[in-house]
Amino acid sequence: MPYYSDEIIEEVRSRTDIVDVISKYVNLQKKGSQYFGLCPFHNEKTGSFSVSPQKQMYYCFGCGAGGNVFSFLMAYENMTFKEAVEDLAPKCGVTLPQREMTAQERQRADRRTRLFEINKEAAAYYYKMLRSPEGGQAMAYFTKRELTADTLHKFGLGCTSKYSDSLYKYLRGKGYDDNILKDCGLVTIDEKRGGHDKFWNRAMFPIFDANGKVVAFGGRVMGDGEPKYL
Missing domain, CATH: 3.90.980.10 (DNA primase, catalytic core, N-terminal domain)
Structure with missing residues (x-):
């Protein structure tokens, strides 16, 4: 299995626009410095799902779901963490290493x-x-x-x-x-x-x-x- 360091993972996270990713699944409207929409993880009539581009995080005030762009894809698309990283990396211009881990690594x-x-x-x-x-x-x-x-x-x-x-x-x-x-x-x-x-x-x-x-x-x-x- 390819090895992705914490530095590579952080680069993918920081270079990915979480608003752009989530807006493909949720109709977001900007209110002040944040974006709001209907939560994709539970049924609701009033939008309590917020996305913060500054923090690169999302949070639902209704059901408590929250996290970053990786956890969103893991929850919504049922991806593994590795799959989420590999899905986002090419979209934000990060080349993932292909070498295998050594036994010590x-x-x-x-x-x-x-x-x-x-x-x-x-x-x-x-x-x-x-x-x-x-x-x-x-x-x-x-x-x-x-x-x-x-x-x-x-x-x-x-x-x-x-x-x-x-x-x-x-x-x-x-x-x-x-x-x-x-x-x-x-x-x-x-x-x-x-x-x-x-x-x-x-x-x-x-x-x-x-x-x-x-x-x-x-x-x-x-x-x-x-x-x-x-």
């Missing part, structure tokens, strides 16, 4: 993919935790800050358990071993304590890159504790 790429999978699993875990009885304190914190349910959903906000090894046990249960978990940054593994979480008893804020991947997390401690923000 494939190993690095597979490990990188696994680390992104762990971040995604952790984000989903934190998201569900906020909506469980254990997430009451964090939910009260978000409510006090006047964040709506739509905002919590849009940004994937969540929380951790009060126990310091909850995520570690969850990820182990998902089949990830200590060898990969020690490199993800979310847990620490030592001989005395075993595996324990980097974040616990915190409201959690996932951080996404331009392609919608969870690349990092921020956490605000609930109650007393240092550091307040991590």
Whole structure:
């Protein structure tokens, strides 16, 4: 399989006009600096689907669908990520490399993919935790800050358990071993304590890159504790 670096993928994304791509599927009308139309992912009578040429992102205020030009093609045309990149590259003048990955490159790429999978699993875990009885304190914190349910959903906000090894046990249960978990940054593994979480008893804020991947997390401690923000 051809190997496409992050630099190549970003070049395709930045050189592609998302308004031009989506307008082939959705009748968009410009309002201010953004474009609006009827969402292609759910039935609606009032256009709540917005496209931002500045951010090169789309978002539906009705169903919460959102992302960049790759995720749009993946959702609408049922393409894989690779197929979306290969579809857009020639249209924006980017020549994709045809060489095959070496065994070492494939190993690095597979490990990188696994680390992104762990971040995604952790984000989903934190998201569900906020909506469980254990997430009451964090939910009260978000409510006090006047964040709506739509905002919590849009940004994937969540929380951790009060126990310091909850995520570690969850990820182990998902089949990830200590060898990969020690490199993800979310847990620490030592001989005395075993595996324990980097974040616990915190409201959690996932951080996404331009392609919608969870690349990092921020956490605000609930109650007393240092550091307040991590």
